[in-house]
Every structure is written in structure tokens, then in C-alpha cells.
Amino acid sequence: MDKVILIKYGELSTKKGNRNFFINTLYKNISRKLVNYEVNIHKDRARMYIEFLDKDLDSIISIIDKVFGIHTYNIANIVESDDSKIQECLLEVISKEKFNTFKIDVKRSDKSFPIHSQDYNRVLASLLLKNINNISVDVHNPDLLIKVEIREGETFIYYKSYQGSGGYPVGTQPKGLLMLSGGIDSPVSGYLALKRGVVLDCVYFEAIPHTSIEARNKVISLCKKLVLYCDKINLHIVNFTPIQEEIYKNCREDYVITIMRRMMYRISERLSHKYNCHVIVNGESIGQVASQTLTSMEVINSVTNMPVIRPLACFDKLEIMDIARKIDTYDISIIPYEDCCTVFVPRHPVINPRIDRCICEEEKFDYNTLIEKAVEDVNTIVIDDSEDSEFSDIL
Ligand code: ATP
Ligand code: MG
Secondary structure (H helix, E strand, O other): OOEEEEEEOHHHHHOOOOHHHHHHHHHHHHHHHOOOOOOEEEEOOOEEEEEOOHHHHHHHHHHHOOOOOEEEEEEEEEEEOOHHHHHHHHHHHHHOOOOOEEEEEEEEOOOOOOOOHHHHHHHHHHHHHHHOOOOEEOOOOOOEEEEEEEOOOEEEEEOOEEEEEEOOOOOOOOEEEEEOOOOOHHHHHHHHHHHOOOEEEEEEEEOOOOOOHHHHHHHHHHHHHHHHHOOEEEEEEEEOHHHHHHHHHHOOHHHHHHHHHHHHHHHHHHHHHHOOOOEEEOOOOOOOOHHHOHHHHHHHHOOOOOOEEOOOOOOOHHHHHHHHHHOOOHHHHOOOOOOHHHHOOOOOOOOOOOHHHHHHHHOOOOHHHHHHHHHHOOEEEEEEOOOOOOOOOOO
């Protein structure tokens, strides 16, 4: 192996006492994602090193780009720590690049290497100036900043830095329950929660026959996109039909969405307890629809004491759509299948609901028994990131 990916941790490096835990989690996540590749992975407190086979570079990079906790990375050439070998390698790799100005930055951690860093900077700079036409040294703002790290036995030469995915490694926080509909917002919300290190289970409320099996498959496809950023996702599918039908039969029309959402929160809380989730995560965004005004959020949220994380609370729809495109969920989300929230939309949903009215409407049917049954009968499918997963051919 003559190349190595050098990973710098970024935000992770602000964690003092927890630093090892964060690094070890990142190490585990990277190792697991690269299990099918011939790689050697090492770590220290500042960086991680992945040695790989040249042919795998592109696919490894596309995987690494989805592992949270990486600030930047470089692809370094490895050469023996020997003056003539270093010169030969440097000239070979740099000759292929197009640039006008450069700077050499030698770091010599192997003090047995006979030439001091400053002197070696000059040696290598003259080598390039002599062999490549029309280039000059610029120590302040070079086109190419060429790093030469002389370590015991081997030297790394690199000059390009790539942006990593940022955030914290998934698994540095415990589990949250993502309310995942087939829409644009909730997958983006899930992506942002994963980026903060939160492990996710998902819950999807379906109302068959009012919603179709295709709508469910859409949610499974969205999970397949999210799972690229983590290990696996348990998707809990709740049969919401009996509750939804009771709401429409018994409750005043302008309150049906508010009450439906209160029921979803109640069920999400129960499922969180059942599956050890510490927070509920959803795709609500302030003011987006009647059920997401601040008054609605207050009234809906009041059925649970659990923390509800809304990563998109202050995002514009266009910003959300940009992220959805970036994470490749947008095209799935816009496939037009009915969601249980869109099956029966009241003409004038209440914008400023009142808690006492909700309670009064909810007393008209025995929702506790229905909720218990919904939680008991939940259907869980496990979605992992393997190509041949049972659900990989949906959509
Ligand atoms: P999205 O918000 O995902 O684009 P949406 O806009 O159709 O879908 P809203 O009516 O805005 O959904 O609902 C707000 C949030 O409530 C969603 O982002 C999602 O977290 C949750 N939610 C709505 N419907 C469902 C459902 N059928 N199953 C699970 N969660 C849901
Ligand atoms: Mg929405």
C-alpha cells in the first residue's frame, strides 16, 4: 500500500475528557463501514490513518464522506524516509498537478533523519523549481501547500485537503426516535440528528387502506438512504387506521389534525420507552402548516414530557430541500403517495388550538386502549446498509 487517507477529527477535538470515547466510536464506525475492503486503520489522538489499495480509493471516499466526525482528510503518498526516495516521489506526484505557486512544509518527527526541516524545505523547493517550468514559491498564499511529514520509517507527502462530513460520530449519543413520514422534512431531520451523533430508530404511522403499501415502501427507501450514515435502523410501523378513523368519526373537524398529532406523540413516547429512545425527533418547522404554529406545537407537545428535538424548527423549506437533494432523499420524498396526515385534510384546520378543547374532543373515544393496541402490534423491520438487504430493491 503506497497511499494513506489522513483523517482529522475537527469538532471532535474540542472534547477533552471524552476524547478517547469519540475517537474510538469514529474508529469503530469507519472500520465497520470498510469491512469489505482491504485496509489497515490506525488512530492516535490527533488523526486516523487508513491504508488502502489504490483501486478502492473512489469507493472508500464515497463511504468516508458519509461517516460523521471527520473534519477534513488528505490523501497522502507514502514513501520510505530516505532523501532520494522522498525527492523522487515528490517530483513524480507534483509534476502531475497544475499550479503556479507553492510552498513546502516539512515536519520531521523522526529526528534521526539527517537533514533539518528548514534545510529540507529548501532542498525540496529547489528540486521542484529546477524540474517544473513556470512555478515560483509563495509562502503566504500558495496554490499548493505541500506537506512532507518525515516519520520513523515512512514519509507522508500530501497537498490537497478534502472537507469531511463534520459533526460527531454516530453512537456518541444514545438513541432517539425519529418520526419519519414520506415527506421531504423528516428524513432531513433524521440526517441532522445523526450528524450530532444520535443513534436513530424510526416510527412510521400508516393508515392502510387509506394509505398504500407504496407509501410504506417510500419510507423504507428513505431509511435506506439514512442508514448510509449509520449502522442500522429499526423502523417501527404503527397501524394508525383505527385511531385515525375514531378521530374522524368523533372529533370536530377543525381539530382532527391537532388530535391526530397528539396521538402520534403519545404513541411515540410509548415506543421510546419500549425501545430505549431518549428523545423524539421530527421534521416540524415553525409555521410551516397549521399544526406547526407555536401554539399548535405547544398544545401537541403537551401530551408528553419527553424532549422533542426539531432540527428543522428554524429552517426555510428551500434550505431543507437543498439538504434533501444533497442526501439523495428528495426524489423519493416527492413521489406522490398519500400520507395519513394528508388523507383527510380539514377545510379549516385550527391554527391556535386550545388544550381544553383537545381534551374535550379526546374524551369522546377510548384512545388509551387504541394506543395500547397500536404499540403492542407494532411491526418492526430492521434496515441495514448491505446492498443485498431484503429491502434494497424497493423503488
Ligand atoms: P415531512 O415533514 O417529512 O416533509 P410532511 O410535511 O408531510 O412530511 P408534516 O405534516 O409536516 O409532514 O408533519 C410534521 C412531522 O411530523 C413530520 O416531519 C414527521 O416528523 C412527523 N410525521 C408526520 N406524518 C407522519 C407519519 N405518517 N409517520 C411518522 N411521522 C410523521
Ligand atoms: Mg413538513
